[in-house]
Amino acid sequence: MHGLMMDRPLLISQIIDHAARYHGDAPIVSVETTGGITRTNYAQARARAVKLASALSKRGMGRSDRIATLAWNNHRHFELYYAISGNGQVCHTVNPRLFPEQLAYIMNHAEDRMLFFDRTFVPLVNGLREHLKTVEAFVLMEGHDDELAGEHDWLEFYDEFLATGDDDHRWPDDLDERDASSLCYTSGTTGNPKGVLYSHRSTLIHAMMSATPDVMNFSARDCLLPVVPMFHVNAWGSPYAATMVGAKLVFPGPNLDGVSLTRLFNDEQVTVSAGVPTIWAGLLAHLASSGEKLETLKRTIVGGSACPPAMIDKFRDDHGVEVLHAWGMTELSPLGTVNNLKNKHYAMSEAEQNAVRITAGRPPFGIELGVFDDDAKQLPNDGETQGDLYCRGHWVLQDYYSEGEPALREGWFPTGDVATIDPDGYMAIRDRSKDIIKSGGEWISTVDLENLAMAHPDVADAAVIAAAHDKWDERPLLIVVPKQGAQVAQDDLLGFYDGKVAKWWIPDAVQIVDEIPRNATGKVRKNVLRETYGDVLKQAG
Ligand code: AMP
Numbered sequence: 001m002h003g004l005m006m007d008r009p010l011l012i013s014q015i016i017d018h019a020a021r022y023h024g025d026a027p028i029v030s031v032e033t034t035g036g037i038t039r040t041n042y043a044q045a046r047a048r049a050v051k052l053a054s055a056l057s058k059r060g061m062g063r064s065d066r067i068a069t070l071a072w073n074n075h076r077h078f079e080l081y082y083a084i085s086g087n088g089q090v091c092h093t094v095n096p097r098l099f100p101e102q103l104a105y106i107m108n109h110a111e112d113r114m115l116f117f118d119r120t121f122v123p124l125v126n127g128l129r130e131h132l133k134t135v136e137a138f139v140l141m142e143g144h145d146d147e148l149a150g151e152h153d154w155l156e157f158y159d160e161f162l163a164t165g166d167d168d169h170r171w172p173d174d175l176d177e178r179d180a181s182s183l184c185y186t187s188g189t190t191g192n193p194k195g196v197l198y199s200h201r202s203t204l205i206h207a208m209m210s211a212t213p214d215v216m217n218f219s220a221r222d223c224l225l226p227v228v229p230m231f232h233v234n235a236w237g238s239p240y241a242a243t244m245v246g247a248k249l250v251f252p253g254p255n256l257d258g259v260s261l262t263r264l265f266n267d268e269q270v271t272v273s274a275g276v277p278t279i280w281a282g283l284l285a286h287l288a289s290s291g292e293k294l295e296t297l298k299r300t301i302v303g304g305s306a307c308p309p310a311m312i313d314k315f316r317d318d319h320g321v322e323v324l325h326a327w328g329m330t331e332l333s334p335l336g337t338v339n340n341l342k343n344k345h346y347a348m349s350e351a352e353q354n355a356v357r358i359t360a361g362r363p364p365f366g367i368e369l370g371v372f373d374d375d376a377k378q379l380p381n382d383g384e385t386q387g388d389l390y391c392r393g394h395w396v397l398q399d400y401y402s403e404g405e406p407a408l409r410e411g412w413f414p415t416g417d418v419a420t421i422d423p424d425g426y427m428a429i430r431d432r433s434k435d436i437i438k439s440g441g442e443w444i445s446t447v448d449l450e451n452l453a454m455a456h457p458d459v460a461d462a463a464v465i466a467a468a469h470d471k472w473d474e475r476p477l478l479i480v481v482p483k484q485g486a487q488v489a490q491d492d493l494l495g496f497y498d499g500k501v502a503k504w505w506i507p508d509a510v511q512i513v514d515e516i517p518r519n520a521t522g523k524v525r526k527n528v529l530r531e532t533y534g535d536v537l538k539q540a541g
Contacts, residue, residue: 009177010204013086015244017171020046023220023246029268030075031253031260033118034142040075042246045082052083052162054169059137059161061089061113063172064180068092068112068135070103070121073230073251076141076158078239080116081230085181085200088172092183093231096121097520098193104131106185106193109402116141116158119148120254126152177201183401184233186330195401196330198234205366206333206395207240214340215364216241216274216301216324223248223268223296227256227275228304232521233334236274236301236326247272258286262294269296276304276522277311281461284314294319301326301338305523306429306447308454309358327360327429329415331397331407336369336415337361337427358451362425367393371421376409383422386430386443389415418443435526437466437474444476444505446526449497453478456496458486461516463524464507467537475537478507479529481516488512508537 019026024043031037040048061067067084069091071077084091092110094103103124107115111134117125118141125138140148143159181200185193211218216238218224224242226235226249234240242249250268252261261283264270280302287294300315303326315321328334339361345353363369371379371387379387390412399407407413418431430436430445437444446464453462460483467477482488490510497506511533517525 009175009200011086011171011175011177011200012082012181012203012240013171015204015207015240016042016046016049016082016086019243019246026220026246026248028075028078028249028251030078030251031255031264032074033072033120033254038075042243045075045079047167048162049079049082049086050169050171051165051167052079053087053165053171054167055161055163055165056083056087056089056114057169058164059114061087063088064090066090066092066110066112066183068094068107068110068115069231070094070096070115070117070125071141071230072118072120072254073226073235074118074141074253075251076116077230078249078251080141081182081234081239085203086171088175088179090180090183090197093234095185095229095231095520096124100124100128100131102193104128106195107135108133110183110185110195113137114139118142118254122148122152122155129154175200177204182234184231184330194403196397197401198333198395202333202395203234203237203240206237206335207244209364209366210237210241210335211245212364215335215338216272217299218242218245218247218272220246222271223250225250225252225261225265225268225270225273227252227261227273227279232304233328233330236303236328236334238274256282258283258290262286262290262292265297266292266295271296272299272301273297274301274303277302277307278305278518278522280311280315284311284318285460287319294321297321299324303328303334303360304521306360306451308451309354310451310455312357325357325360327417327427331413331415332367332391332393333395335364335395336367336391337363337425339426342424356426359422359426359428360419362427363393366395367391369419369421369425369427370412371419372412381421381423381425383420383426383428386418386420388433389417389419389427389429391415432526435466437464437476439469439474439476439504440472442504446476448501449476449478449505449507452497452500453480453493456488456493458483458488459493460484463516463526463529465526465529465533467508467530467534469508469537476505476507477509477511477533477537479511479513479516479533481513511536 019042114137139156141158144157226238301324307325312323325339379385449464461481466474469475517528
């Protein structure tokens with residue numbers, strides 16, 4: 001016997017409909033690529049998204065056709081999210097920081113029919129155009145510009161395209177919640193990127209859980225500024241979760257430097273934010289040198305790569321901001337875990353609480369994690385036994401888009417991370433499986449060594465790699481970018497590990513570099529570091 005409750009599909013259009021209906025005047029503030037600020041709200045954003053959807057239909061965009069964006073976090077990008085998915089097409093957010101060959105590969109692979117992009121990317125798109133086999137229309141996300149139109153006869157302008165739509169367009173009434181809604185390609189540090197195709201259902205369930213207090217904790221009382229780009233796993237789903245609850249939204253456009261962000265945070269009274277550690281390191285350095293404060297910010301979600309514990313302390317001690325350390329992946333929409341304490345932790349000492357806080361957190365309802373050994377045997381959640389991290393849940397990928405190889409192993413998605421899980425579900429990432437160091441048969445976590453190096457007062461950035469070693473097979477090599485003007489000595493850096501890790505974990509040597517190579521989503525390209533420095537310990541004998 002079925003229950004006798006309404007059977008309404010979970011659809012992305014319902015999020016913006018709800019926000020327009022009950023939070024219509026909640027502001028959406030957007031920094032324009034050309035400078036200046038546009039102010040709109042949920043009611044206006046919905047009206048424009050509906051009209052844009054109509055323009056897409058009139059242009060002949062059919063069910064599940066892919067439509068690409070190359071854009072910053074701004075209000076037009078937000079409208080496109082809802083217009084494209086709401087209308088039954090697939091919103092394919094493309095990361096402009098990828099190499100042009102990768103961009104062409106991704107858009108050809110996805111068979112994108114239209115491309116919407118910001119002014120910053122006009123030269124990039126102009127160069128790419130001839131390599132894009134399926135894109136029929138190139139729409140610049142601005143009003144008409146005579147000069148640009150004269151220079152590039154292939155350009156269309158967003159506001160003119162929008163004007164071709166009807167105001168009274170209706171969302172399609174035959175969408176299935178399992179229909180595809182949006183598409184992201186994994187950044188991949190090696191090999192071709194792979195597509196992850198989200199559904200309306202997975203997106204809505206992810207958004208519903210994301211907003212809850214133990215996850216991102218969004219409410220109508222918040223003002224969210226997502227620093228994480230809308231081309232990086234849909235800004236971690238925050239434009240859906242925050243809209244669902246009617247939070248004020250602030251989009252920073254292309255200006256992600258410390259000065260611009262600090263001004264925007266304080267002027268717009270932002271209460272919550274989200275971004276990768278690299279961005280926060282820049283912001284904290286700016287605040288330290290300028291003496292400015294984050295006047296209204298209460299919380300920030302930090303993830304995408306390991307958040308150094310020193311960053312958690314600095315946010316709390318200098319700015320009263322709580323860091324919510326999160327772990328996720330494109331394949332997980334992306335949220336897997338977020339670090340929030342439980343009731344029982346408040347009775348514990350500060351040191352005990354800190355030991356919990358530095359982990360990547362625990363999974364919310366909807367995500368199940370497990371650690372497995374090489375023979376696919378599940379290992380205990382004892383906080384000590386480390387293994388390959390596997391995941392399953394309501395917003396976890398089942399198959400890659402157009403990939404032949406099955407993505408799952410016995411119903412679980414292998415994340416490629418190596419982790420421990422404690423009995424309360426708190427998970428600690430020890431490494432990417434291909435980055436971990438095996439020294440004389442024993443594992444050494446590069447994440448732990450990097451976190452410690454980042455706590456050194458003269459270190460701006462650090463990475464640890466496995467370097468080949470005649471006796472131990474692999475030994476850790478510390479690669480460091482000193483803070484501006486700082487002199488760092490190898491003995492001092494290595495001495496800093498004394499008493500903090502087992503003696504045999506201490507790296508064998510230090511390389512000082514100007515910059516650590518990162519990929520388009522800010523992750524350290526350890527394969528590049530290994531190619532350059534992987535043999536230095538051998539050469540040294
Ligand atoms: P992406 O799909 O590009 O977001 O990359 C996902 C990968 O980023 C994960 O498999 C982890 O290796 C890494 N990652 C994400 N969040 C964290 C975190 N909090 N700590 C350590 N690694 C992380």
